[in-house]
Every structure is written in structure tokens, then in C-alpha cells.
Amino acid sequence: MNVDFTEEQRLVQLTIRGLMKRHLPISLVRELQQPHTSGHAEGLWDQLAADGWLGLAIPEEYGGSGATFVDLGILYEESGRALVPTTLYSTTHAALLFTALGTEAQRRDYLRRIAAGEAISTVAYAEPGVIHNSACFATRATRIGDRWVLSGQKAFVLNAHLADPLLVVACTETDGRDGLTVFLIPRAAPGVTIQPHSTSAGDRQSVVRFDGVHVGAEAVLGGEAAVGRAKAAITLATRQATALQCAEMTGGMQQILEMTLQYVSERDQFGRPIGSFQAVHHHAANMATAVDGARLIAYYSLWLLANGAPAEAETAMAKAWASDAYISVSLMAHQLWGGMGYALESDLYLWSNRAKATELSFGTRDHHLQNLARLVLDTAS
């Protein structure tokens, strides 16, 4: 039992933190929120690829380093601190789905490109009017000879404007299967239209329309055997991505906490630092407890996943906790910083915006608590 990082993991943490400091100044984070930019930090991306971080969780035979989910969690935590653009997260999510479902040839091709920093990708799951329940999906793929025709709309697709391929979850004929199939869709395929959302955090999400998009059999992730059988793999990859996002959120709230500690230690009122007031002490202690709890449950769930456990309940706990913690830590920071933190020039809002975006993505607190209730109550005999 060692709940702390190993020496090696600490080294990974410090190395990534240093890299972020050098290649992702906060001015760049701010700039990439502007609508005229791509929202993607190319210099950082190349560096992450060159140093092998993009291949962290990709098996060695596909050009990665085959590290564990705990190591990947460290990358996410540090990315959350530094507010790394979301292309890292959407691409990793796609890589997890490639790993869970792809054929040998698909993994060799795409995972190698992702590890090398040559591909940005994303998973298109939600639809207008459908966030979680795939039984309500309207996006369908129909087989015509040995080809497929895809029609429908996906919404909230992260980085669709850069992703190639898009991994699109569609309904196919069931004949006794779960009816979900994942298609690799080139962004430039005829019939694909991308309409950007306008989001609170200024991250890049889009509605993607598929109007009779034709693809060949090789576009089915996992090949013929996976047609109509993708549900388990999608669920697994999504759970993994959810647990990882909890680590990202932990990093974000840790950063808010540290900036706040510094602020209240330097800001004087009534002739003393406001951080010397007990009321402020107590708020800070509560913030730190929320952050430490988030870190413990996030890494516990990642550690379970790394060891092949389903971690269904633990991931639900991690996300429910992190959703609440990130928001409440950011709101308390705003309270403690006063007007200073409300002004855009403080940059505090950048983390607060990410808190809201991550609170809502991969299931809200209530969504996960409902799942947890099912796991706790309905399996108790």
C-alpha cells in the first residue's frame, strides 16, 4: 500500500510540469480561446509527441510507451493545471477507443500516428437531444453491398474541426447485437458538414452532419466482427476517459488553490494579509480537502483501471466528486480574490470556465450519482 506517487512518477510529474511551463504560457492559453484561432497549440503538441507523452498509454508495439493509466493520469493532472487545449483529451479518448475496438491494422496505423503527433482525433457520440442513451440515437449507417452510408447528426463533438478521422458512433441493424458501430470518417468526406457551437469555455465543439456519407468496409472500427457490437468497447473507453478527466480536473483545482493561497498571502487589508484571517483559513482548508479528495478517488479509479478492474462505481464517484469540487473550488476562489479575480486580466476565469465545461462533460454529478445508486442499491441482495 502506497497511496503516494513513486519516485519515477514524481519525475514524470515534474518533467511534464516543466514542459508545460516552457511551451504553454498562460498568454497562449488565452490567445487560443479566440475564435479566429484553431484552439490547438501546435508547438506544445509537437513537443509532447517528440518527448513521447502522446504515446504514454499506447502500447509499445504501436509506437507508444505502454505506461499505465496512473501515468496517463499524471499527464492529465498536469495538463489540467496548465489548461492544455482539449485536442489532447479528444485524441486520447479516440486512442482509447482504437485500443479497445480497433483491428490490428487499424491500431498499427492510427495509434502510431497519434503517438507521433500526426493525427488529432475525437469520438462523436452525443446527438442533438441525446447525450447518454444510445437507444435514442438517430444517426444510422446502412449497408449497401460492401459499403456503408451514414446519415444523421452528432453534437458537442470536441475538436471536430481538426479531427481526422472522426470516430462516429452510429446505429446499425441489430439482428440480436447491441446495434452500435463505430465508423472512421474522414473530415473531408463528401456529405460531412461541421457547424461550430459557441461554448462558455471557448473550447471547440461542433454539430457534425452526415448526409449520406459513403465509406468502405475498412471504415468500420474493429472490422466486420465489430459491426453492431461496439457498445462494450465504447463504454470502456468512455469510462477510462472519464477517470482521466477527473485527474485533469484535479490538476485544474490544485492550480486554482495554489494561485489563491498566493493571492491571499499577498493581498493586505486591515493592515494584514487576508490569508491570516481565520475565515479565509477555513475556506482554504475546505478547498484543499475537496482537491485532495478528488485526487485520491481519481487516482484510485485509474489505478483500478490500470489493473484491469472495471472501476465502474469508483469512476462514477470520482466524476461526481470532481464535478462538485472543481466548481466549488473555483467559486470560492472568486469569492476570496474579490474583484481582482473577476477581472479578466487575472486569468482566473480560464480555470473557472474549464470547471464548468468539465463538470458537464462525461456526465454531471447527478448522472454519476444515479449510476452509483444503481450499482450500490440494485446489486445489493
Place this chain on the structure above:
Amino acid sequence: MDFRLTKLQLGWQEEVRAFLRNECSPELKAELRQTGYNEVGPLLAAFHKKMRAKNWFGINWPKEYGGLEKNVIEQYIFLEEFRGAGIPVSMVGATIIGPTIIRVGTDENKRMWLGPITSGEAEWCLGYSEPDAGTDLASLSTRAELVGDQWVINGVKTWISEAHNATHMWTAVRTDPAAAKHKGISVIAVPMNAPGVTTRPIWTWGDRRVNEVLLEDVYVPRNFLIGEVNKGWNYITGALDFERMLMGNISDMRQLFDDLVQLCNRMLLDGEVLAKRPAVRMKIAELAMELEVARLFGWRAASLLDAGQVLSAEASMMKVYVTELRAKVSDWGTQVLDLYGQLNTDDPMAPLFGELTFRCRYTPFLRFGGGTNEVQRDIIAQRGLGLPRPKERRE
């Protein structure tokens, strides 16, 4: 990072579990409920005797003093299992006094006191708080003066748990009134049957008996002083590790929560099983999450101690979080049970033996006992997070 127990630790866990399966009978649990954890009944005494036969009153003691020399993780495993089984594990002598004597006691201290702790001859209570020295313990004013070969002790101790069951009180006294307040304190063993010792019950909201102990010209032999004179503050604060682990462990509440979950699946109210109520489901899920985080806080503390680190902010964080969660589990648990949530242990219709109801009244004391949660939050902010201390202090 590795949340696994070693094979050896798993073996130890199984040994403790097997013992509890065999020895923690429904009759013993009934006796504990009936005494309200206030008295040592015959079944609990017999249970303690069996523990003694296994040397379980010296789990973390070195072998040369008759201990098992278990490490922190193993102690924590023991604590988890005992708490989970609903057996009280305050065991002040075994967990606080014995280890402190081993660490700082004189040879004579060791000869006199260690044997009686393991044999059960000596039962201890902690004599720290006073009417004017609670959270600010260093202000204590109970006075001990050396007269010839005897200490003469005068003062009042209050909120003393187990004083009515104890044979001795581990008493914090002022031996040098001229020194700075932390530097004039010593620890002396006071036999509860010494002339001048009067124990009076204080009954609390949580049905728990604590005591006021009056010390009036109590004469105690000189060699009943523990360790060196005027070093008592270090002895008292240095023994906090296990106490913090005790306060931070919540496996009894988790067990109670698991029982509540089972109950929700069979108890009908207004024609519907409780587990189907959406509001109940959300409460159960939230508590499940928070209890899991509490468990992780506990393992983090044990694992840091095991790695040789000193706990400060982490222990305080765990103390605050866990004691407040205890109150929440009790409160929400009784809400889930609706009107049944008010039934006491002795009511035949009380669900879960009225345990949740009892704990609604019992758990609030943990929020201020063992260092109030306000002070704990200050410790987190100052020692853990490095925030500035309040400048002005009125002496």
C-alpha cells in the same frame, strides 16, 4: 502508487477477520448496545481476555515488551476490521500510553506499567482537559508539587472518558508554573483509588458517560512521573498519530451504511420499497461516494506514516472530513428512514437496532473532541497550505 495490500498484510487481515467472525457474537453486540458502550460487561471482558491471549493489546509494541511489532498499515487493518465489526477500540493503554512509555519512559516506568497494560490489570483514562483548558490544552492549571518523595496534585479534570472504568489516569499536570506554558507540563500516573480522587459522571446528549475528576491533595509516589519532568507536552502531542488514525477511521459507519443499503431493499413505506425512492437513491449514492473518499483519506494517512512521514495537515484534514461525514451519514440515514429514524435502540420497531438514531446524538461530539474542527482547519491552512498565522494574540 499501489493500493494493494501485501500477502502478509492480507494474511493478517484474514486472521483478524476470522477472530471477529468467531468471537464477535450477536450476544456481545447486544451487550454493547445495552451498556451503551459505557460499561465493560461480562461478554466484552471475556472478549478482551481472548484478545490478550493473542497479544492484541500490544500490536504495535516492540517484541521485547511483549508486542507483535506490527507496522502502521497492519495497525490500520486491525482498526478497520474491529471498527467495522462494531467493537470499540479506544484501548488507550495499548495504543497511546504503552507506546509513549516505550518511547520516552524510564526503565522503571517500563517495568511498572507495561506488564499491567498487556495483562489488563491496568485500565487507563486520559486526564487532559480542564474547565479552562480545552482546545487550548497548554493552559492547564492542575498543579503537581514535589513534597519529599511524593507528588501532591490539585486540580480539576473534565470530559474524561472511561474515568469510571479506569484504574489509572494519565494525568497532564503543571510542574513548573514559572516556565512558558508548553514547557512546564509533566505527565503523572494517578491511581483512581488514591485518596483525594473523586470521579463524578457527566451525562451527555449522546448517552455517553464522561466524567469530572477532582484531584484534592492527591499523594502519588515520585516515580509515578512518566519520563522526565516538564517534558509532558512533547509526550502528549507525540502520541497523537494513532489517535488521529482512530478519529479518521470510519469503517463502523461504512458497515452501518451497508446495513442501511440492505434495509432500503426490503423496507416498504407507503407501498414502495425505499430503494425505489429517487431522493433516497441520490442520498445513498452521495454517501457511498463520500465514505469511499473517507476510506482513501484513511489509507493515505496510514501509508504516509508507514513511509516514515509525520502527519500534520493530512491528519487534520482527515479528522475534519471524517467527523463531519459521520454526522452526515447519521443524519441522512435517519432521513431515509422517515419517522422510523427517531426510534431508539430499545424500541422493538427500531430499524438497524436504532443505531443511526443513536449516532445522530453521538457523533456531534467528534466534531469538537480531539481538537475542534475550527482548530483543525487552521492547522490545515497554516501547516499544510502555508497561510500566514493570525498576527495578534491576546495573552
